[in-house]
Amino acid sequence: MKLTAEELYTKLVSENNFIGQKGKITFELMNITLEVNTKDTVGNLIQEWIKSWMIKEKIEFQDPPSTQKFPDFQLDLSDNTKGLLEIKCFDYDASANFDIAAFLAYRRSLLKHPFRLDSDYLIIGYAMDGTDVIIKDVWLKKVWEICGPSGKWALNCNVKQGELTNVRPIKWYNNQRTTFKPFNSALEFIEAFDSNQRQWARTSRDAITSTWKKLVISGYKKSTGKDLI
Template identity: 60%
Template sequence: MQLSAQDIYEKLVVHNRIIGEKGIISFILNGHDIKILSKDSVGNLLQEWLRDWLISEGVTFGKSPGTQDFPDFQLDLTDPKKGMLEVKSFDYDNSPNFDVAAFLAYRRSLLLHPYRLDSDYLIIGYSMVGHYIEIKDVWLKKVWEITGPSQDWPLKCQVKQGEIFNIRPTKWYLRTGKKDRGPKLPVFNSALQFVQAFDATQRQWTATARDSITSTWLNKVLAGYKAATGNDLV
């Protein structure tokens, strides 16, 4: 059974009512069972749980060659330019800090696969107390709906000592059920605005400001997207 990202979201949230569900993280080896208190493995475990759940529901999907490869799930088995689903998760008690993508790798990827801009992001916000995990909220978003500018950069990124590493999400939501930590922050209005901000960021960063890729990158991405999809990027 082939489902779209929207179908999967509705199946999880509306039909299975996953928001509010609780689980336990444990590890068993040689008959010894321990409860996992660290949040380090939660993201990978949620993705593995989703994979197994999709299989149990009879949903067909393609697999990426490796755990770090894009996309996490290829939902359309007939057209690799469609049905791309990425899965992200974060601690709902704090602001989202997952990596949307590695900056330079994403720059290269959009030159080769500009249709990647149409990917869906299934994002799971969880809370963890002890070894208990609770699903607090779930979103289905496009990349420009979870990213925005920062105080210093046109596109919010993880920056260390002036070096850009990863694209980071902005706080696109307001928390429910308790007092929020900080306001909802601006996101981009379109895929075009997102890639324009990406281009402005690489032109501001000294490591890429003057290289040959930067000078033609935006025009090549826009032309490549039109060639791949038949549509102008808007």
């Protein structure tokens, strides 16, 4: 069964009542089984559960060539520029502090694959209650719908000793408790990304930065047939 990301979201959330479901993590060795209450592996296990659920539901998908490749799942098997689905999980009682992508790697990727901006992010917020894993909420978003500025940067990123490491989301799901709002378009996201690389000393004067935004915008038009807006 071929589904778009929107149809998959509807099937998972509306038809299968995914929100509110409870699960447990167990480990068995030498006839001893224990229930795990640590959060360290929850995100990876939920992603594996999503994969098993898609197999059970006979939903068409393809894994990336390696576990380090983008995306997590390809839903369109006939066109590798479409149906790009990433799975992200976070502790709903804390904050959405997952990494979207390494800043420099994402910069290179958008030059080569500007259609990546159309990727969908299936984001799952979970909570732990003892050994129970509870699905609190689920979103389907584009990258620019979960990203926004921070106090010092046009695009919120994890910064270590002045170095940009990873693009990070803002708290898109609770506008009442955050100062910064998500971007309104993919173009706003690209402009903020460009502002970061022009502000960061490591990339401010390199050759890639000088033409990056122009090339991504024109490349997006060429690969999708759409203007980046």
